[in-house]
Amino acid sequence: MKLKKILSAIFKKTGGSKTLIYRIKCKKCGEIITVRINPGTDMRSPYDDDAPENAAYILTKEILGGKCQNIINIKCYYDASLKEISRDISETGTFI
Numbered sequence: 001m002k003l004k005k006i007l008s009a010i011f012k013k014t015g016g017s018k019t020l021i022y023r024i025k026c027k028k029c030g031e032i033i034t035v036r037i038n039p040g041t042d043m044r045s046p047y048d049d050d051a052p053e054n055a056a057y058i059l060t061k062e063i064l065g066g067k068c069q070n071i072i073n074i075k076c077y078y079d080a081s082l083k084e085i086s087r088d089i090s091e092t093g094t095f096i
């Protein structure tokens, strides 16, 4: 996929195979799920109208723990230096 190649090239240049870590709690069973985000493969350019003005990347991910079938969706925006601008999570989980 072309976009991924471009993104990974950008991240290589800015020194980042940096991994972001989120800890998420499943609201159904209480499991704490650690999610590792690889910016080069998990993020893309935002295309939707909801994106903050300075957003350079968006992350959307479906998270499923090991204990139940409760799916948690997260959506985060980042600026060009990968600083998180906003975060959103479905009703089924919480950031901790």
Ligand SMILES: [Zn+2]
Pocket: 026, 027, 028, 029, 030, 031, 065, 067, 068, 069, 070
């Ligand atoms: Zn669960």
